[in-house]
Each structure stands twice: as structure tokens, then as C-alpha cells.
Amino acid sequence: MLEFADGLQPTRKTLFVEVVLPLAISLNYTYRVPYELNNAIVVGKRVVVQFGKSKLYTAVVANITEHAPEKYEAKYIIDILDEQPVVTQRQLQFWNWIAEYYMCNEGEVMNAALPSALKLASETKIMLNKDFEYDKTALNDKEYLITEALDIQPELTISDIAKLLGQKTVMPILKTLFEKNIINISEEVSERYKPRKRTYLTLNPAYHNQEALKELFTILEKRAPKQADAVLAFIKLSRQQKAVSKNELIEASGSGDSSIKSLIDKDVFIAEEKAVSRLGYDEDEDQLSNFILSPTQEIALAQTKEQFLEKDVVLLHGVTSSGKTQIYIKLIEEMIATGRQVLYLLPEIALTTHIIERLRVYFGGTIGVYHSRFNDNERVEVWQKVLNGDYQVVLGARSSVFLPFNDLGLLIVDEEHDTSYKQFDPAPRYNARDAAIYLANIYKGKVLLGSATPSFETYYNARVHKYGFIELVERYGGVQLPLIEVVSITEETKRKTMQSHFSSVLMQDIQQAIADKEQVILFQNRRGYAPVLICKVCAYTPKCINCDVSLTYHKHTHKLHCHYCGYKEDTPKICPACGSTHLEYKGFGTEKVEDELSVLMPNLRLARMDLDTTRSRNSLQTILNNLEEKKIDVLIGTQMVAKGLDFADVTVIGIINADSLLKYPDYRANERSYQMLAQVSGRAGRRGKQGKVVIQTYDPNHRVIKQVIDNDYNDLYFTEMEERKSFKYPPYFRIISMDLKHKNPEVLYNQAEYMANELRKHFGDRVIGPEAPLINRIRNYYIKSIMLKFERDTISIVKAKAIIREVITQFQTTKLSKGSVIQPDVDPY
Secondary structure, three states, X not given: OOOOOOOOOOOOOOOEEEEEOOXXXXXXXXXXXXXXXXXXXXXOOEEEEEEOOOEEEXXXXXXXXXXXOOOOOOOEOOEEOOXXXXXXXXXXXXXXXXXXXXXXXXXXXXXXXXXXXXXXXXXXEEEEOOOOOOOHHHOOHHHHHHHHHHHHOOEEEHHHHHHHHOOOOOHHHHHHHHHOOOEEEOOOOOOOOOOEEEEEEEEOHHHHOHHHHHHHHHHHHHHOHHHHHHHHHHHHHHHHOOOEEHHHHHXXXXXXXXXXXXXXXXXXXXXXXXXXXXXXXXXXXXXXXXXXXXXXXXXXXXXXXXHHHHOOEEEEEEOOOOOHHHHHHHHHHHHHHOOOEEEEEOOOHHHHHHHHHHHHHHHHHHEEEEXXXXXXXXXXXXXXXXXXXXXXXXXXXXXXXXXXXXOEEEEEEEOOOOHHHEOOOOOOOOXXXXXXXXXXXXXXXXXXXXXXXXXXXXXXXXXXXXXXXXXXXXXXXXXXXXXEEEEEHHHHHHOOOOEOOEOHHHHHHHHHHHXXXXXXXXXXXXXXXXXXXXXOOOOOOOEOOOOOOEOEEEOOOOEEEXXXXXXXXXXXXXXOOOOOOOEEEEOOOHHHHHHHHHHHOOOOOEEEEOOOOOOOOOHHHHHHHHHHOOOOOEEEEOHHHHOOOOOOOEEEEEEOOOHHHHOOOOOOHHHHHHHHHHHHHOOOOOOOOOOEEXXXXXXXXXXXXXXXXXXXXXXXXXXXXXXXXXXXXXXXXXXXXXXXEXXXXXXXXXXXXHHHHHHHHHHHHHEEEEEOOOOOEEOOEEEEEEEEEEEOOOOOHHXXXXXXXXXXXXXXXXXXXXXXXXXXXXXOO
């Protein structure tokens, strides 16, 4: 022990850390740091802490201080998990902003931001990684014990492993096993992403000699004429193209697979498997990587750069197929050259996989992909690579705004109007587009918002010069916008020319497209077979036992499904109310469209793209590949087919029933319908051929349909904005909605009335409600909604949120609040 001259000992520094726990608690908790860990503790590292009676959690260090908490005694942290911080200072700043702006807790943001494998807790499940071979002799005793236990029981929780080893903290050991790829953590491990392989053939160099080749022909013509045909076809093909694939050779020669296999076995051909692009871009890679921008694109690119000098956010408003992606690529190239990172946001996982192949052509291995279909090991891998700066470009869905960037220079938000950017449940209920603008601000980066049909908020901001604004008004390569024909379902029904859900016009166009070897996409914004089953005698409709919705019949399971909570039940044969056998299906979803088209046109090759057919990891990719390789004639889908897909041979688009979009009770219905119809139409005729769109509707004179036909976004915008202004809706007003939930409807009524009255004391008639929403019971919770509307300029939204928070807290301290759930949602659109 050190002794000072006056006999005093030196003072030891006691450190305390404020940590973010992955729990919905309003304040961050403070822990004490054991003296021996003082030098290792750094903001952004993960630590193991005990919270509650006996549960262990992984928390992130948000702040280091020497002040002990005043009201409680700080427990010690148990261990530090990381050598280097896994969360950056800027990320913590971003988490804090999201928690403040979207009125939630930092722990909820941490839950959304961190991959599960980085948030170990005592209930986290551990499994062996079956795809990985490892050497058991290289493991230490404790690691060996864990793997042996997992051999016997396929999944264990961290608490089980702690009991097995007889020690409190096992997280560092599990972290090592996870890094060695021996275990998987917490998620069901779906099938991994497999690159698509194609077999290419080359002729054995021994036969490059003319004499040897003649000799080979003489033998093959006598013994195996099919094989001789294959060799002849190969020589012919190899003169025309650089590489010959096995499939091309089978097609060109008419020889079977077995003949080619025999030639490979005889060493006449040498086969090599190569990974190829999933979307057929490999054929024209050279032309793509050196693509030339059209004059209008050049102007748009120059204008974008110019606007970035003055504005941090720029809107690129380009009609569908105007080549926005190529402008993005040029901007990404320039940003990478300066050494900064780029985040390219897309609304839908389908699009992410579709565009990644195009970008890999240019950027190779410096591009990373991040979305929810990845399993946990892959997500952590992407997280680490972004943190280490291995990825310069990240392409991802909304959750990729949470990645640990070092120096983010450019954020591209493609299809910025899309509702998929908004997270509805659970908290944080953030909008990735708005969050991206704040994120860019932290890094002093720029944001490019791209869309053919911008959201009104964005367009309004561009018109008042808050954002820069650039327009692209012509399609790339001079392709014309598709022809749009509107068909009245009422008229066709009168004339008896409707076949099931298909008008004579649509049937004729499908037949014509198939005859011309082209493809068709049919859009119906409902999945399942029939949304309602109804008794003809007493009008009984089966409803979900947990939610206030009718059940949807799904033909492939022969069950009735609830699309809100997942409840399923068998389809009744007789009406449980009156005993009648006359039950009929009303309405139709994608499954029924597929079913009925297969009866009307049995030779068509059909595929369906909706939530049911794309649940597994690679199913979506398979559908897109089959469409690209022309193994599908007609693709039937929900809004998934409307977004950004780009296929050369799709020339006809059919919108089976436009009314389900137009007649929706929501102030954004017209805006959304226009966006959806214009986006779906934009999938037609994208490469040199003019496409055709058939819109089937009961109301052919509807204003929005006319605006879609005329491609008149401005008319839609000005008409709608007049209404928005008079009825106090965004962008003129800001909305915060609040859902109160309770299992007892009477208690909920009292709670909602009390809450609304308390809010009215502060905000007066800005408070609307409480009202029952369209679906007023989900998962056994009854719901009441209160809406608050605030003027943009006269009220400080920060102060308003502080008051709302106080009212909620005060309500939660009363006995009345027992059993209630309150969910604030800022900008709930």
C-alpha cells in the first residue's frame, strides 16, 4: 500500500455509469464500476448488470460519472463484454433524439436498434449452429460443457447455462462461442442467403486442335449422336458469346441434360460453377457499369449537386422509370471517392434484394445489406463491418438507420412516400425518412429523397424552399408512359362480359401479352382467399375471438385466419347461429384471384406474391428470379408488386379493384390511392415497349383515377391541400395520436374520458376524441384513440410533448390507470 509522508493513503477513484437497459423504463439506471474495471469502462461498451430481483441484462454504457445516485444505492456492474465500444457516441445522441421526438423510452429504442445477439439477457435462448463444423478439442472445459449440453437439449436459456456451470455470469463465454460461430442466439435461424449459381462450360484444351476435334466427332456420331449435336452447338455458340452456360447449350442443341453430363464425365467439357446476379444483370454488366446518363439525367445530377451546396435535403421528383437509380449510383460513387459512407434506404425487403444486384456491379464488396430477414449472426456481422468501416455503402430497410456509421456523407431515401418507412408497433414508432434527416444532420451529411409520387409533407417542404427540388419528367431511353384504360365493373356486369373478377378488356390484354411472350402483373390489395364468410340466411359472420374483425378464409390452409393476431380456426360447414348450410364467401383476395384465373386460363404459369408466400427467407427471391427468367406468365400480388421492381418483359398491369383503395376512411386515402395506382402503373413497359394498365373500378369517373390517367400529380396536390388546410391536417398541422388500451371496455371508457379532459385543460379544442378506431379491439384489448392537432408555427411541439408526458405520468399515478396501456404516436401517418 502506498504511504504518503503524512501517513494518508491516495484517494481511489469510484466511477459510476449510467446505462441504457433494453427495457421500457423512463429513466436510465446508474451502476457502480468495480475498481479493477475502471480502466476498461468506456461509453458505448456493453456491460452485464443485474436488474430487478435476479435477472441479468446486457446494457450499454451511456455516460460515466463520479456521482453516486442520490435516491438508491448503486449495484456493481458484473462484467464488461467488449474490447471496443459497439455503440458510437453519435448513435447514443440519435437514440436520445428518437426517444424524445417519438415519446418513448431509450430502452425501447435500444431494443429496436441492436441485433438480438448483442442484447443477451437471462431468458435469451441459445442453440448450436448446425451449419458449422468445429473442433471440439480446441474448446476449453466450460465451452465444451455448454456444447455437450446443447447436443442433448437443442435450446437452453442463459439462466440454464449459468446453473450448468455454477457461476453467475456466463455471457463472456457465450460471446466467445458466438464469435467462433459455434452457437446461434435467440432467433429462429432461417435458411441462409445462398448465391445463385450457374454452370458454365468450356471445351477441354486438348480439342482445340482440329484433328483431335474431327476424331471426337467421328466417334460421337456413331455412338452418341446427341452428344455430337451438343459439341457442334457449343462451337457455334462460343463464336457468338464469351461464356456458354449449360442451360443455353441444352436449349440450343436439343440434347438432354444426360448428354451434357456424359460429355463432362468424358472430360470433353470442363464445367465451372459461377455465382451470378439474381436478376440477370450479368449479361450486360459491361454496358451497365459504364452506363451513360441521358441529357435530362445529366442536368438533374448537376442540379442536385448544386442544390446540395445550399440545402441539406433535396427532393428528386422523377416519373416512374426515369432512371433515378442511375443518378443515385453517380452520387454514391462521388461520395465514396471522398471516403465517406452512404446509406441507401428502401421501403421493402423485396426491393432491397432486387437492387443489391445492380449495385454490386459497381461497388463490389464495399456494399452491405441490412434488413429483418437476416438471422442474428448475419446482422451482427453487418453491424461490425459498418463499425469498422469495411462497408462504405449500406443498402437497407428502415432499421438500418440504427447502424453504427463512422462518417455518413449521403443518405438516399428511395420511394420516400412509402408507408413501410413508418414503424407502427412496437415503440419506437418512428418514420425512417424523418429519422434519416436528423441522422444526416448529426454527421453533417446530405439527404436525397426520391419518388415519382412524393408525400405531401415532402412536396410542401420543397415548395416552400425548405428542401431543394429537382424534377425528371421523361422516362429513361424515351420510353412512353403506359396507356391507361379504365373499365367500369358495373357496365361489364350489365353486359354479362365479366368473367369472375376479370373484365373482357383485361382478359383480352392478358391473352395478347401471353401470345407476344410478354408478362403480366395483377394487383389486388387483399391477401387470402375471401375476406368475409357470411351465412345467407341469418347473415352470421365468423369473427376473431381476440379482435374485432371478421376472419379471412385462406384456401391453402382451409382455415379462417385473423390478420391482426394470427388466430386460426376451422371453416364451419354449417352456420353455428342458425344451422343453415348456405354459407358463402364475399370479397376476394390474391389467393382467389390466382385460383379463378387458373380455372379460366389453365395453361398460364401463375405465381402469387404476398405476405403468405414470402414468409420464408428465399421465397421472395425465388419469385423474382422466376419472373426474370420468364418462368412466370402472370404474377398476382398485393402492394409488394407496386414498389420499384424493374422487369423488361412486363407489359400489362391489371388493377383488379381500385375501389378498395379509393373508398378507405382516412384523410390520406386519395394521396395513397394515387401513389399506389401510379406506382403499380409504373411497372409496365420499362424497356423500350410501351405498357398498358387496366384499372377495374365501380366508379370510373373518380377524380383520383382521372389524375392518374393524366399523370397530374400537381392537380391532386392542390386539390387535396385545400381540404387539408380547412380540416387542420398535415402538413399545415402536426398530429400526435394516443391510443389507450384496456381489457375491460367500461374501465377503458372512463380512462379515456379522464385523459381527454386532462389534455383539454392544457390544449382546449386541439384535443379530438376519445373515439373508437376502425378496429376497436385487437388481441383482447379494447382501444380508444385521442388525437391532438397542433398548428405548425404558433405552438412549440417540444413544450406540447412535455405537457403530454406530464399528463400521462400524472394519470399513471392515479388508481384509475390500473391495467391500462398508453401508446403515444407522433406523426401517425
